[in-house]
Amino acid sequence: MIAIIDYKAGNLTSVQRALAFLGRDSAITSSAAEVLEAERIIFPGVGAAGTAMFDLMRLKLDTALVDAYGRGKPILGICLGTQIVMDRSEENQTRCLGLIKGEVLRFPENISEPGGRKLKVPHMGWNRVKVMRKHPVFDGIDPQSEFYFVHSYFPGPRDTRNLLGETLYGIPFASVLTSSNLVAVQFHPEKSGRPGLRLLSNFCMWDGKDHA
Amino acid sequence: MLSKRIIPCLDVRDGKLTKGIKFKGNVDIGDPVQMAAFYYDEGADELVFYDITASYERRDIMIETVRKVAERIFIPFSVGGGIRTVEDMRLVLLAGAEKVSINSSAIRDPGLIAKGAAAFGSQAIVLGMDVKKVSPSQKIPSGYEMVIDGGRTFTGLDALAWAKEGERLGAGEICLNSIDADGTQKGYELHLTELIATSVNIPVIASGGAGAIEHIHDVFTEGKADAALIASITHYGTHTIKEIKSFLHEKGIKVRMTW
Numbered sequence: 001m002i003a004i005i006d007y008k009a010g011n012l013t014s015v016q017r018a019l020a021f022l023g024r025d026s027a028i029t030s031s032a033a034e035v036l037e038a039e040r041i042i043f044p045g046v047g048a049a050g051t052a053m054f055d056l057m058r059l060k061l062d063t064a065l066v067d068a069y070g071r072g073k074p075i076l077g078i079c080l081g082t083q084i085v086m087d088r089s090e091e092n093q094t095r096c097l098g099l100i101k102g103e104v105l106r107f108p109e110n111i112s113e114p115g116g117r118k119l120k121v122p123h124m125g126w127n128r129v130k131v132m133r134k135h136p137v138f139d140g141i142d143p144q145s146e147f148y149f150v151h152s153y154f155p156g157p158r159d160t161r162n163l164l165g166e167t168l169y170g171i172p173f174a175s176v177l178t179s180s181n182l183v184a185v186q187f188h189p190e191k192s193g194r195p196g197l198r199l200l201s202n203f204c205m206w207d208g209k210d211h212a
Numbered sequence: 213m214l215s216k217r218i219i220p221c222l223d224v225r226d227g228k229l230t231k232g233i234k235f236k237g238n239v240d241i242g243d244p245v246q247m248a249a250f251y252y253d254e255g256a257d258e259l260v261f262y263d264i265t266a267s268y269e270r271r272d273i274m275i276e277t278v279r280k281v282a283e284r285i286f287i288p289f290s291v292g293g294g295i296r297t298v299e300d301m302r303l304v305l306l307a308g309a310e311k312v313s314i315n316s317s318a319i320r321d322p323g324l325i326a327k328g329a330a331a332f333g334s335q336a337i338v339l340g341m342d343v344k345k346v347s348p349s350q351k352i353p354s355g356y357e358m359v360i361d362g363g364r365t366f367t368g369l370d371a372l373a374w375a376k377e378g379e380r381l382g383a384g385e386i387c388l389n390s391i392d393a394d395g396t397q398k399g400y401e402l403h404l405t406e407l408i409a410t411s412v413n414i415p416v417i418a419s420g421g422a423g424a425i426e427h428i429h430d431v432f433t434e435g436k437a438d439a440a441l442i443a444s445i446t447h448y449g450t451h452t453i454k455e456i457k458s459f460l461h462e463k464g465i466k467v468r469m470t471w
Binding site: 018114 | 213214215217252257282283284286287288306308310333334335384385413414415436438439468469470471
């Protein structure tokens, strides 16, 4: 069974609907025990880092996630979930889970595109992901594929071994992170058409081992 | 870099498309779910549903439509029309829409933008703007006035000032419709689009007037729009989304070509 972690951060039904379309059963849960029993875990989220961490700790989901990670369960972070796995976030100066070393940063003011036009924040819409190396979760996905993003903050991993995908928006930023049995994507695979569904489907079959 | 988005708009009344849509194969489809699936497969980047159901009691039909669409397509879509309260927003978002669009209800109650943004995040709140060109005056310095009721009622609000106010209140995006250009198929109102798109720091979807592929090109280059709303140009089979995107791609505009 796939546990979709519910910590009151945004609409989780879209992730569940995408999994249902792929023929995968999932349960939306805020129970730490259920998270630890699940075969694999999806950790989504929309909203602010401070509130999210507060709710995770209140529900004891922070320790459940760290435990599940330690036990080697495949975990997929999405959007805010991807930021929460880092050490800390600039957003509300929040201490996060610390599964990946590094800090979450805000897009700087006055980033611009090569033509000189000022770029808007949040980064919202379709953009490409340069996948740095082979990984089971990106298996069969066309390198030209684009994914749907909505965010103002992005993770800055300290160790480049955690950097699996990079996206350009005025500056290059880490859009996909990995650390052993954890993959975290800054975009929304459940809203990214066929390439996004492929990623979710790959994740559902992933054994949590990084063969790099 | 971000791709410019191509967004078909579907008008729905009582759970049915208001106009049966004819494609090159002359198929006439009245079911919004099938239509959404068709555009999803065709490479639309996002969809907009505009609910023109007259009676408030029949709103649950729209919610059911949204739910069915969300089970079938996996790109963002927004729903507009008749959303008056935070509770209306919640129902539409829980049914699976990514965004809600508010228009006249935001003019009547600007606090609705802020309340919606606080409850669901700015990314979920689209400010729909219906705009008409007028003579510039002290009250309407931009020469563009906000209108409601399909353009019949002038509000006395300057469109540029309203766009900035909407952003300040927490709208995450603006869908900018020129009542003058709407339905003409003679091209978007480029001056208006450029004025608003360069004055706010949130994305602007241009709407109204697309009749030829060149119009879409122009609204991205001259109009500086982030996305283009289209209707009849694809609904009646003049062009496919793929044709539109290929044209833009050849002209050097970044669009999503793989789906």
